[in-house]
Amino acid sequence: xAGITQSPRYKITETGRQVTLMCHQTWSHSYMFWYRQDLGHxxxxxxxxxxxxxxxxxxxxxxxxxxxxxxxxxxxxxxxxTRSQTSVYFCASEAKVLSGSSPDxxxxxxxxxxxxx
Amino acid sequence: RKxxxxxPGPFNVPEGATVAFNCTYSNSASQSFFWYRQDCRKxxxxxxxxxxxxxxxxxxxxxxxxxSQYISLLIRDSKLSDSATYLCVVTAPSGGYQKVxxxxxxxxxxxx
Numbered sequence: 233x234a235g236i237t238q239s240p241r242y243k244i245t246e247t248g249r250q251v252t253l254m255c256h257q258t259w260s261h262s263y264m265f266w267y268r269q270d271l272g273h274x275x276x277x278x279x280x281x282x283x284x285x286x287x288x289x290x291x292x293x294x295x296x297x298x299x300x301x302x303x304x305x306x307x308x309x310x311x312x313x314t315r316s317q318t319s320v321y322f323c324a325s326e327a328k329v330l331s332g333s334s335p336d337x338x339x340x341x342x343x344x345x346x347x348x349x
Numbered sequence: 350r351k352x353x354x355x356x357p358g359p360f361n362v363p364e365g366a367t368v369a370f371n372c373t374y375s376n377s378a379s380q381s382f383f384w385y386r387q388d389c390r391k392x393x394x395x396x397x398x399x400x401x402x403x404x405x406x407x408x409x410x411x412x413x414x415x416x417s418q419y420i421s422l423l424i425r426d427s428k429l430s431d432s433a434t435y436l437c438v439v440t441a442p443s444g445g446y447q448k449v450x451x452x453x454x455x456x457x458x459x460x461x
Contacts, residue, residue, distance in 0.1 A: 265449075274353065274436070274451035275393070282446065322392055336381065336440070336447065340392035 235259075238323050238341035246349050251310045253344045255323030263326035264306040265290075265338065266298065268319040275322065281306055313348045320345050350375050353439050355452035363460050366427050370455045372437030373419045381447065382413055383438040384422045387454060393436055396422075427459045 236257040245251050257264065262283050267275040267290075277290030279298040287298050295317060297309045310317055323341040354373045362368045374382075382399035397404065399411040399420050410423040420439075424431055437452035 267451075272453065274453045276451075277449070280446075288446075337383075337395050337398075338449065340394070342392050343390075 236323060236325055236339055236341040238321075238344050240344060241342065242345050244347045244349065245313050247314060248312050251313050251346065253308045253310075253321055253323075253346070255306045255308070255341055257304055257306075257323075257325040257339075257341075259325060259327070259339075260303055261325035261327055261339075262303070264300065265324040265326070266296070266306070266308045267322045267324065268292065268317075269322060269343075270319050278308065278321075310346075313346075315348050318346060318348045351452075352376060352450045353437055353452040355437050355455050357453055357455060359456040359458050361458045361460055362427055364427055364429060366459075367423065367425045368427055368457060369421055369423045370435055370437075370457075371419050371421050372439075372452055372455075373417075374437075374439045374450075375418070376439070376441045377418065379418075379439045379441040381440040382411075382420050384409075384411055384420075385436040385438055385451075387434045387436055389433075393451075396435070424457075427457075429459050429461060432457055432459045 239254045265280045266278040269275050276292050278296050281287045281300040284303050321344045324338040326338050352375050384396040385393040386396040387393040397406050399413045403412040408425045412421045434454040434456045436454045440447040440449050
């Protein structure tokens with residue numbers, strides 16, 4: 233199916249374990265993003281990628297690693313999970329408008345609810 | 350000061366009422382503005398973009414005031430299905446890319 237998907241949808245892990253959250257989009261959008269959403273905070277950008285093999289830090293990158301070997305995939309890895317990383321993680325991709333003055337739009341995956349015990 | 354500020358609410362309004370949300374932003378170089386809607390435990394979805402001249406989509410009207418650095422969302426004839434959290438989103442140039450900043454959202458509850 234077309235769109236943006238995330239897996240797993242729910243994950244419980246323990247402190248210190250490595251966890252990888254997957255994100256896959258079928259639109260061939262060049263930009264992809266990882267956000268976390270916590271109570272009292274807006275969506276906060278962890279990492280983003282402008283294209284395959286191009287990634288950059290966002291607002292809260294510490295403790296996370298990303299890669300983008302293929303345009304359609306953008307996995308997020310928590311190298312050693314901590315309780316403060318308990319959150320809802322959203323992946324998004326961006327439709328770049330090639331002409332005109334219309335703003336860009338981000339499309340979000342359904343999210344991964346991660347609990348670190 | 351937060352880059353994008355919203356009143357988290359909740360705004361409890363009866364069906365049929367008109368409700369308005371404001372969102373202020375601090376970066377005067379901000380270029381693009383959006384309202385997203387997020388239902389409980391779901392992903393955010395674009396509701397509408399906000400243009401300088403203001404724009405309307407059915408019962409929804411969005412306006413931008415660059416001088417005062419705020420955007421607004423007006424919902425007329427509220428429906429139960431409008432109950433959700435409304436996220437203000439602002440983009441600004443940052444190192445060759447448009448940095449996207451989300452507000453914490455304003456929660457709307459439409460009451461029968």
